[in-house]
Amino acid sequence: MGMNKPTQLLKHDLKSITADLKWASVDLVKIAERLSQ
Structure with missing residues (x-):
């Protein structure tokens, strides 16, 4: 089963x-x- 849309967006x-x-x-x-030089 694929991921639902909100889960895809979150990923x-x-x-x-x-x-x-x-x-x-x-x-x-x-x-x-740069700062340590």
């Missing part, structure tokens, strides 16, 4: 949030490296 939103958090962490590491 999509969570994947987007995960990607955003990943790139935010990459940015934070770059900022931290």
Whole structure:
């Protein structure tokens, strides 16, 4: 049985949030490296 629409939307939103958090962490590491120089 497939997922219903709200579940599909939630899964999509969570994947987007995960990607955003990943790139935010990459940015934070770059900022931290710059500040430590």
